[in-house]
Amino acid sequence: MHAPLKRTALLAVTGALAVSGLTACSTPDDAEVPGVTKDKVTIGSHQPLTGPAAAGYASISAATNAYFQYVNDNGGVKGRKIEYIVKDDGYNPANTQTVVRQLVGEDKVFAIVNGLGTPTHSTVLDYLSQQNVPDLFVASGSLTWNQPDKYPNTFGFNADYVTEGAALAKYAVEKNPEAKVCVFGQDDDFGEGILSGVESVVGAEGVTSAQTYSTSSEDVTAQIGAMKEAGCEVNILGTINGFTARAIGTAAQLEWFPRWHVSSSGGDYPTLVGYLGEEVGPALLEGMVSANYLPFSPGGEWVTLFTEINTKYNGGAPFTGNTVYGMSVGYLFAEALAAAGQDPTRESLIAALESGSLVGNGIVPLSYSATDHSAFRSVGITLVGKGVQDYEGTTYSVADGAVTPVEAKPAPPVNGGIPGK
Amino acid sequence: MSPTAKTTLRALALTLLAIAATFGLDPFRNYQLAVAAGCFAAVAGLTVLVGLTGQLSLGHAVLMAAGGYGYAIAATAAAEALPESLAESGVIPLLAGLAGAALAAGVLGLLLGLAAARLRGPYLAGLTLALVIALPSAANVIPALSGHQGRSAPFFGVPDALSALIVVEQWHAWLAIVVAAVAVTPLVVLRGGRAGLRMRSVLGDETAARLAGVDPRRVKTGAFTASALSAGLGGAVLAIATQSVSPGAYGLGFSLLLVVAAVVGGLGSIGGAAAGSALVVVLPWLVDQLTSALPAGFGQRLNGTLAVLLFGVVVIAVTAAWPGGLAHLRHRLPWPARTAEPPVPVQNTER
Numbered sequence: 001m002h003a004p005l006k007r008t009a010l011l012a013v014t015g016a017l018a019v020s021g022l023t024a025c026s027t028p029d030d031a032e033v034p035g036v037t038k039d040k041v042t043i044g045s046h047q048p049l050t051g052p053a054a055a056g057y058a059s060i061s062a063a064t065n066a067y068f069q070y071v072n073d074n075g076g077v078k079g080r081k082i083e084y085i086v087k088d089d090g091y092n093p094a095n096t097q098t099v100v101r102q103l104v105g106e107d108k109v110f111a112i113v114n115g116l117g118t119p120t121h122s123t124v125l126d127y128l129s130q131q132n133v134p135d136l137f138v139a140s141g142s143l144t145w146n147q148p149d150k151y152p153n154t155f156g157f158n159a160d161y162v163t164e165g166a167a168l169a170k171y172a173v174e175k176n177p178e179a180k181v182c183v184f185g186q187d188d189d190f191g192e193g194i195l196s197g198v199e200s201v202v203g204a205e206g207v208t209s210a211q212t213y214s215t216s217s218e219d220v221t222a223q224i225g226a227m228k229e230a231g232c233e234v235n236i237l238g239t240i241n242g243f244t245a246r247a248i249g250t251a252a253q254l255e256w257f258p259r260w261h262v263s264s265s266g267g268d269y270p271t272l273v274g275y276l277g278e279e280v281g282p283a284l285l286e287g288m289v290s291a292n293y294l295p296f297s298p299g300g301e302w303v304t305l306f307t308e309i310n311t312k313y314n315g316g317a318p319f320t321g322n323t324v325y326g327m328s329v330g331y332l333f334a335e336a337l338a339a340a341g342q343d344p345t346r347e348s349l350i351a352a353l354e355s356g357s358l359v360g361n362g363i364v365p366l367s368y369s370a371t372d373h374s375a376f377r378s379v380g381i382t383l384v385g386k387g388v389q390d391y392e393g394t395t396y397s398v399a400d401g402a403v404t405p406v407e408a409k410p411a412p413p414v415n416g417g418i419p420g421k
Numbered sequence: 422m423s424p425t426a427k428t429t430l431r432a433l434a435l436t437l438l439a440i441a442a443t444f445g446l447d448p449f450r451n452y453q454l455a456v457a458a459g460c461f462a463a464v465a466g467l468t469v470l471v472g473l474t475g476q477l478s479l480g481h482a483v484l485m486a487a488g489g490y491g492y493a494i495a496a497t498a499a500a501e502a503l504p505e506s507l508a509e510s511g512v513i514p515l516l517a518g519l520a521g522a523a524l525a526a527g528v529l530g531l532l533l534g535l536a537a538a539r540l541r542g543p544y545l546a547g548l549t550l551a552l553v554i555a556l557p558s559a560a561n562v563i564p565a566l567s568g569h570q571g572r573s574a575p576f577f578g579v580p581d582a583l584s585a586l587i588v589v590e591q592w593h594a595w596l597a598i599v600v601a602a603v604a605v606t607p608l609v610v611l612r613g614g615r616a617g618l619r620m621r622s623v624l625g626d627e628t629a630a631r632l633a634g635v636d637p638r639r640v641k642t643g644a645f646t647a648s649a650l651s652a653g654l655g656g657a658v659l660a661i662a663t664q665s666v667s668p669g670a671y672g673l674g675f676s677l678l679l680v681v682a683a684v685v686g687g688l689g690s691i692g693g694a695a696a697g698s699a700l701v702v703v704l705p706w707l708v709d710q711l712t713s714a715l716p717a718g719f720g721q722r723l724n725g726t727l728a729v730l731l732f733g734v735v736v737i738a739v740t741a742a743w744p745g746g747l748a749h750l751r752h753r754l755p756w757p758a759r760t761a762e763p764p765v766p767v768q769n770t771e772r
Contacts, residue, residue, distance in 0.1 A: 119667065123573070127589075215569055
């Protein structure tokens with residue numbers, strides 16, 4: 001035997017011996033519920049804490065965590081405290097792969113909650129489904145999350161983009177039937193969903209100009225210029241916060257001030273003012289129309305509660321739509337956990353969500369059921385007036401391509417916003 | 422025993438050893454192992470290219486991406502075209518995907534190699550660097566690449582016969598190890614054979630090589646293509662492990678990390694490439710563990726940058742202490758010295 005071969009053989013034998021002595025291994029075992037102990041439930045999330053999307057969304061997970069701290073300080077849910085592990089994926093799908101595997105494989109989380117982004121979360125869907133990990137309240141309005149047959153453990157949180165696009169277009173048409181409607185969207189499910197929602201209301205010919213952008217290229221002058229040339233009067237945006245600001249700012253530079261109808265994912269007034277600056281932001285955003293489904297009316301019961309929590313547990317961070325969003329996600333998880341029984345399992349958690357008994361804190365009741373994994377089927381129209389963003393009073397329900405006005409029925413907080421107490 | 426047979430036997434033994442080792446790892450470590458195996462295939466291609474012919478490529482991430490896209494497109498097409506019963510097992514889509522990966526990366530590598538044969542040192546580095554920077558825009562323009570969201574690749578679950586024994590990460594690690602072995606073994610054979618001699622002669626002195634009847638352009642083009650094939654299969658490995666290919670995964674930072682792995686491991690050394698790829702996978706994870714112990718805000722700010730900083734330090738430290746890279750360390754260990762291997766030229770970059 002030659003020397004290198006001999007060495008390899010020796011290595012192989014030593015390696016095999018070493019391996020047989022190790023205990024940490026990948027052989028499947030299904031003994032207990034991962035992430036659940038007598039006094040703690042551990043859950044995880046992937047969020048853009050650094051990178052291009054961080055400025056628009058990093059405050060969400062901080063708000064969720066603040067809500068959980070509040071719950072924990074008040075005894076937790078059914079005696080269990082909630083530990084929320086947030087991993088940074090920088091809005092890069094490749095990082096999402098790694099951090100989610102770390103959460104499931106190393107941190108042994110009970111569930112993934114509020115993983116943010118369509119391109120990022122799509123890459124872990126199959127993995128989470130294969131691992132049988134509950135994948136709750138995905139922070140994106142893609143229709144991908146609502147496939148109960150294919151992904152029985154995945155539940156979306158945002159009103160889906162098609163619903164939002166249809167509602168924003170319906171509002172535009174009702175206010176001004178003659179207006180030229182245009183769409184500016186992200187070049188993925190987000191922009192496409194908004195566009196198809198708009199088309200369901202005004203028809204494919206009704207859209208004067210449809211432009212797209214990619215998050216990897218920051219300049220939108222060409223697209224906004226083309227829309228101005230086309231004579232657009234109402235621009236419906238399927239854009240993330242940073243690009244909403246860029247679109248409105250670029251139009252202002254071209255001395256063009258059309259009406260803006262913005263999806264909830266990119267229409268948060270305080271965040272947009274942060275991007276555009278205190279000096280010009282309020283003036284540019286005055287009259288902006290957006291959609292929403294969460295309770296953020298100034299002075300409302302939920303906002304009062306969330307403001308208190310924000311002051312006490314979130315270091316008094318700026319109170320924005322992201323704060324409401326993050327805490328609403330936390331509340332919904334707590335509600336689902338409480339409904340999953342005294343000793344929650346992954347199965348009982350999914351069953352609780354599918355039972356249809358969860359209410360949430362939206363302006364309309366949740367629509368979760370065994371056949372529907374989408375949280376909101378109705379959205380309300382919001383307006384910015386005198387620097388305050390609030391519901392305008394119109395709420396639309398979108399079903400099977402038809403947009404119908406409905407009454408908003410917000411559920412008030414009970415037990416100080418702590419479920420299962 | 423012929424040298425090729427010997428190399429193949431060695432590769433087989435190491436593959437079996439690596440597969441045995443997966444039993445000692447938890448699922449997340451197995452995932453890391455699969456990623457490291459993918460990087461290993463690419464770094465091995467790069468290290469042979471730079472170490473033996475002196476062609477510095479900063480764009481091997483694009484060749485990996487080409488392999489990844491080739492894999493995703495071919496495997497998806499095969500899975501859809503086949504009847505349910507055949508597609509179920511996943512063997513045919515997997516093979517189709519690997520063929521697609523080799524084809525996409527091979528063609529791109531051949532085109533690049535033709536250009537590389539006419540370019541020297543920094544100009545080739547510049548060309549390959551430009552490719553990495555152009556990748557996101559290319560993904561946006563070419564519909565088959567599906568923009569920045571990227572393409573998804575089919576998911577291959579654990580075969581029924583093994584499902585009681587191993588979990589999906591371990592299964593993917595097995596696939597990764599086997600594909601990496603298939604990608605790297607031919608490189609080792611090439612390197613040890615006549616082709617390797619020709620590459621070394623071209624690196625040593627092109628004029629002398631030409632006088633000896635070696636055509637430098639053909640050698641360089643061939644080396645680049647072989648290196649691209651290996652990198653492409655590496656990309657396919659990552660696509661198997663992560664079920665996705667997106668331009669974000671193959672950015673400039675990652676491309677430079679591949680060069681770092683090759684340099685730290687020792688240019689021209691396959692074992693060094695393995696050590697370097699392991700470092701590329703493990704170091705960011707170690708930094709993550711370290712920073713998670715720090716206060717939240719501070720740790721997060723450090724997290725993104727500390728890994729890059731540490732890689733810089735490691736490169737400087739390794740080149741200062743052992744200019745031959747980690748592979749050089751082997752010669753200091755009390756193992757029998759290798760005699761069969763031709764000496765690696767001292768000069769590693771093109772003049």
